[in-house]
Amino acid sequence: MQNSPDPALPLLEVRGISKSFGAVRALQEVDFTLRAGEIHALLGENGAGKSTLIKVVTGVFPRDAGIVRIGGEEVAPRSAKAALAAGIATVYQEVNLLPNLSVAQNLFLDRQPMRFGIVREGEMRRRAKALLAEFGLDIDVAAPLSSYSVAVQHVTAIARAVDLSARVLILDEPTASLDRHEVEILFGIMRQLAKRGIGIVFVSHFLDQVYEISDRITVLRNGRLVGERETASLPRLELIRLMLGRELAETTSARASVGEHKVREICASFENYGKAGYVAPFNLELRHGEVVGLAGLLGSGRTETARLVFGAERADGGKARVEGAPVRLQSPRDGVRHGFGYCPEERKTDGIVAELTVRENIVLALQAKRGLHRPLSRREQDELARRYVKMLDIRPPDPERPVGLLSGGNQQKVLLARWLATSPRLLVLDEPTRGIDVGAHAEIIRLIRELCDDGLSLLVISSELDEIVTYSDRVVVLRDRAHIEELAGEAIDVGNILAAIAADSVAVALEAHT
């Protein structure tokens, strides 16, 4: 056992961690190394495996394979509490403290100073005050935690973790709801803690902040480790390439297949369309028989654009037109009425109705569109279900099976079928290939092309740049909740998209986040 504070010895060593959820492999032999006194950014797109890795390391999820060492000593925590005892503390974006208790009570929850079985309130407050003073915070510790800003709540959570002798501090998106000033304070505290020898894992999708604070960066993609670099020697473009793309060379050839279509008619157009604090006003034209890709990092405004276009979110300015006629998109019902369809990113919470059958899930949108008084007869329902189960090769081919029992890829196909049954003119697909296995992945992409050839207009979001490049006729690049560039024809390649995303934007980013 080596417990000496040898700086060369990693503080936290994760080796060969694997974790599967059913058929989906969330983590595959991931390594991660955290040194004492280091601020280490853990990056990756949604679904890359960041939170799974954190949850496996802290014992929230059991792991399938791999080992975790702290200070050279192997640990296998079975719960977050056990992880804390082993020296790993996690502070999540939504602070997991008790907002109705006082700051002092939160700090000393479960270990209040007692005398004769009675909590010594005075003593507790004195110690809480002293503890927070170390973090440069001078507040009334008797006030309920909820009366303070999220920043103070974060600092309280960190103070509690550090006071519980955490050696490894994991901060999951700590800056997501902080303003610029609060971020500065938090970073000050992080640097101070690092100086004390605590290792900090910083999960964030604000790349500017990553470059500002971190010493080292580990990037995950699709559950695999893609690289560990020193921040100072990793150019931003290279980092984004690690997060999003594979090798640049292999993707350029695939584009040849995108055929030349006749003059395409405009299906829907959006002019100065936007919503304050959600996504900046944008212009977007969607044509029949055309795939428009939305590319950008997590939080860049891709999903927000999709929801505005479909009507799931109300715009506060701008005009929308369908086939040239002005329309109002106030609700999903409006979107459906105008022939739009939307497959959301969160299939399970926003897409399928798990308990209902494949048949019922498929007919749902069409039935909603037709209205209550014009029910689809059971024969029509069976016919629709049979047709789409066959057309999309949904497995198992049993229309009466609850859709919750299907695999992710097949659930995605059921959602596609739901919208195809409404004979839409525009389909919005948010991450249609997320979390599904390789075979289904290729099939979905083939389907996208086929639908497009049938004259459908498609708006597709994907974090897989080479995928977007493969099927898009045009690509809109987003950054910081604004559309910043539109690429068409020959200009569409991974390199150009990356360059657009990575263009130095510190000033813009700061403005957008404050």
Added chain:
Amino acid sequence: MTALLPRRGLAQILALIVILAVDRVVSPQFFDLRLQDGRLFGSLIDVLNRGTPVALLSLGMVLVIATRGIDLSVGAVMAICGAIAASLADTHSLAVVLAAALGAGLICGLWNGFLVAVLGMQPIVATLILMVAGRGIAQLITEGRIVTFSSPDLVWLGNGSVLGLPVPVVIALGMLILTGAVVRGSALGLLIEATGGNARASELAGVGTRAMILSVYVWCGVCAALAGVIAAADIMGADANNAGLWLELDAILAVVIGGTSLFGGRFSLVLAVLGALIIQTMNTGILLSGYPPEFNLLVKAVVVLTVLLLQSPKLTGFAGIAARLRRTKP
């Protein structure tokens, strides 16, 4: 219409048979029926007749619960509508009496639906408001007294007979068929199940989830109004303090015994009514057995537990799906 009688009713039917058999043991005349003045009499008819209010309530409640809601106010709505019917019975025609009572139930339902669907309140809290206030309203209507009436029309509604069957039983049967026709004959059933199964997803699929939720509370209010009128007609008077007292709990119990999950989604009208009959068969059996009524509650609890255990393979089946869904979420 196949969904009206799903295969999954086996546990409930079995439970009903067992309870009937036990009733036969404690009361040998339990299955005896006799025809007198063109009307059937006997314990079985008694069960049907006494079970009518809860059966009517469960018809509305099952739809509310299918949307992942709950309506605690139905007992109070019964009291309000019973009071209205009793106050008007001797001065107005039956049509006016019924229209006023059912209209009041509809307004109560709209109120609940408004709180839940439009203001987004939690159903249990939203309907608690009317549960408490409703008794007060009913007492204001009766001015704190027990209002009695002698209108033969309304009395007939509670005590008359049609084709040998008590009128309340015929009304309940009619409501079951009507509700079934409306819910399964239109797309309402599917859209309600979708709303209860996953409201967010249904909303995004273009389902008018607010309208769905509003309409089930309205229907629940109308069913409760009818139950209130029948309860008043039965005793030829309205007792604002006791009419429908605690019946909301029996209605919820009936729905749960009928296999509809409190988490919303799939529902069955027939099984909910069967659940109401199971509860009433137990009540009647215990009364006939001569055991002190204190036993009633205990026996009820045991039987409910048994029915739920009988359903448990299905429950664990869905628990399995839920667990899988949770696990696959990264």
